[in-house]
Amino acid sequence: MNTPLISFKNVNLAFNDNIVLKDFNLDVFKGESVVILGESGSGKSVCVKLLMKLLSQDSGDILINNRNIKKFNRKQWLEFLKDTSMSFQSSALFDSISVAENIMFRNIYLNNMPPKIVSKNARRILKEVHLDPNIENNMTSTLSGGMRKRVGLARAFADNPKLMIFDEPTSGLDSATAQTINKLIKKATDNRESTTITISHDLTSALVIADRICILHNGKISWQGSFKQLLNSKSSVPLAFMKPYHDMIKSKL
Ligand SMILES: Nc1ncnc2c1ncn2[C@@H]1O[C@H](COP(=O)(O)OP(=O)(O)OP(=O)(O)O)[C@@H](O)[C@H]1O
Numbered sequence: 168m169n170t171p172l173i174s175f176k177n178v179n180l181a182f183n184d185n186i187v188l189k190d191f192n193l194d195v196f197k198g199e200s201v202v203i204l205g206e207s208g209s210g211k212s213v214c215v216k217l218l219m220k221l222l223s224q225d226s227g228d229i230l231i232n233n234r235n236i237k238k239f240n241r242k243q244w245l246e247f248l249k250d251t252s253m254s255f256q257s258s259a260l261f262d263s264i265s266v267a268e269n270i271m272f273r274n275i276y277l278n279n280m281p282p283k284i285v286s287k288n289a290r291r292i293l294k295e296v297h298l299d300p301n302i303e304n305n306m307t308s309t310l311s312g313g314m315r316k317r318v319g320l321a322r323a324f325a326d327n328p329k330l331m332i333f334d335e336p337t338s339g340l341d342s343a344t345a346q347t348i349n350k351l352i353k354k355a356t357d358n359r360e361s362t363t364i365t366i367s368h369d370l371t372s373a374l375v376i377a378d379r380i381c382i383l384h385n386g387k388i389s390w391q392g393s394f395k396q397l398l399n400s401k402s403s404v405p406l407a408f409m410k411p412y413h414d415m416i417k418s419k420l
């Protein structure tokens with residue numbers, strides 16, 4: 168078996184008496200598209216924030232290429248960040264710089280990319296996420312929620328980093344744009360050069376994106392498998408997760 172690119176090992180995290188992760192284990196392999204599903208408040212965003220060191224766990228370890236992230240020195244951590252992107256549930260854009268500067272942020276600040284190339288690349292990526300390239304010079308504070316979401320996604324796609332993390336990438340988007348985003352995420356792993364972790368509530372996204380679906384329930388991954396296995400599963404956690412979708416389909420018949 169290959170070494171996982173990312174490995175959560177018996178991770179525990181509680182906020183006072185709110186136990187969020189309890190002996191949480193998850194392996195993600197290079198080139199995979201993993202989708203984490205789970206009900207609201209189950210700890211999906213917390214998982215990826217732990218991986219990005221935006222939070223720290225109470226106990227347990229997170230390994231990247233078999234190395235504990237607690238032991239990374241600054242240089243090793245920056246190297247990891249150079250090839251990793253995250254689109255946040257809340258977009259988390261920089262409001263004091265333009266759309267293009269947000270999208271190409273890493274290249275401007277790490278590689279001094281010249282403005283002409285920033286503009287050219289930003290315009291191309293804006294089109295890919297269904298935005299008008301002419302908004303490149305707008306300040307992000309002037310954008311609508313759905314536009315901000317797509318600028319955040321454009322920033323995650325810029326340069327095709329080796330690891331891309333998407334937290335609720337399609338929430339708040341119209342269904343045609345959501346489908347385009349789903350396909351872009353899937354495409355990122357087509358040649359197996361990038362690895363993606365996508366957090367979602369949405370089964371239609373999982374259908375398009377996922378090589379492997381992981382359901383987070385009661386602080387751990389309580390079920391994992393392909394979309395087809397999810398549809399056919401008789402275990403209680405996937406059945407409970409699928410129930411609203413069956414009910415919705417039935418109500419439309
Ligand atoms: N910084 C924090 N301080 C205290 N509690 C927190 C913090 N971050 C998250 N939580 C709590 O941890 C739990 C899991 O939160 P998380 O944001 O991971 O949920 P989620 O599965 O991403 O939900 P959603 O689908 O609504 O985005 C929630 O009960 C939340 O209130």
Ligand SMILES: [Mg+2]
Nearest residue numbers: 211212256334
């Ligand atoms: Mg969340």
